[in-house]
Amino acid sequence: MSYLDNIRTFVRVYELGSMSAAGRDLRISPAVTSSRISQLEEHLSIRLFQRTTRSLTPTEHGRAFYGGACEILETVENAEAQVVNITDNPKGSLYVAAPLGVGRRLIAPQVPGFLAEYPEVNVRLRLSDRKVDLTTEGLDLAFFLGQPEDSELRIRKIADVERVLCAAPSYIETHGNPLSGEELESERHECLSLRFPGATEFQWRLMTPEGPKKFRTAGRYESDDGDVLTDWALAGNGIAMKPVFEVFDHIKAGRLVPVALKTPPEPIQMACLFTHRRRQDPKTRLFMEYVIERISTVVRDRSLAQLPR
Numbered sequence: 001m002s003y004l005d006n007i008r009t010f011v012r013v014y015e016l017g018s019m020s021a022a023g024r025d026l027r028i029s030p031a032v033t034s035s036r037i038s039q040l041e042e043h044l045s046i047r048l049f050q051r052t053t054r055s056l057t058p059t060e061h062g063r064a065f066y067g068g069a070c071e072i073l074e075t076v077e078n079a080e081a082q083v084v085n086i087t088d089n090p091k092g093s094l095y096v097a098a099p100l101g102v103g104r105r106l107i108a109p110q111v112p113g114f115l116a117e118y119p120e121v122n123v124r125l126r127l128s129d130r131k132v133d134l135t136t137e138g139l140d141l142a143f144f145l146g147q148p149e150d151s152e153l154r155i156r157k158i159a160d161v162e163r164v165l166c167a168a169p170s171y172i173e174t175h176g177n178p179l180s181g182e183e184l185e186s187e188r189h190e191c192l193s194l195r196f197p198g199a200t201e202f203q204w205r206l207m208t209p210e211g212p213k214k215f216r217t218a219g220r221y222e223s224d225d226g227d228v229l230t231d232w233a234l235a236g237n238g239i240a241m242k243p244v245f246e247v248f249d250h251i252k253a254g255r256l257v258p259v260a261l262k263t264p265p266e267p268i269q270m271a272c273l274f275t276h277r278r279r280q281d282p283k284t285r286l287f288m289e290y291v292i293e294r295i296s297t298v299v300r301d302r303s304l305a306q307l308p309r
Helices: 003-016 019-026 030-044 060-087 100-117 169-175 226-234 244-252 282-301
Strands: 049-051 056-058 092-098 121-127 141-145 154-161 163-167 203-208 211-216 240-243 268-274
Touching (some): 003 019, 092 100, 100 240, 100 282, 163 169, 163 244, 226 244, 268 282
């Protein structure tokens, strides 16, 4: 087994915090993962991880080696990228993250077509509505909705995504059809919240005749999974704020109805994040361009203006 493979395995174990998780990510068995780490420790004559039956923690030597190991892999990737630029034949694994709704409906459908064009690339798609960290999680590219907090990363804007407040007809029959954000603040309405650990309150930013305004909403339902909110809304449990492309088919079929049309939500930015280094990798650049071209059309075609009046 090559020394470089051992270093790659160490980096993924360090980043994922688990031998088994790293093995699954690299598509190798736990035994091979453990063997590679042992070989690396034997070569360096140091212990890289403290192991117990329940946990795996980097040692001081392991933390120090991680930075150098990443630099080694970056140097190799840059060298490979130079060759790939010449041969126009990208290869290797591409780690991509996206929110659940964006990933399932926009990104995942594009992966088969991309891999058909570039058969030596492997796409590892990670879907979650939580915030991700490109550096610590070893990601090449992350799609997102909203505004990123890390100004050191590069941003490629894709589109301003239209959003809608919507509820099932059964909910409207029981609770009435709110016309504005002021009505949503009343205790009569159940607002479905997309919320993450650490959030102290929930507000919806809506467009009013006076400009954007935040409305404090309340409700008994909250989740960190946007698709769960859609399911709750479809079941008549409350009002959800959703990107239109996610609920377009439900609205078209009458399963969901737009509400509070006097104060619609502000559009939200869809973009992708990458480090400057990752942007130089041909497979990252090719995947980004391939996906953006196609999902921009999908977002445009799945808007409220495209629905029958």
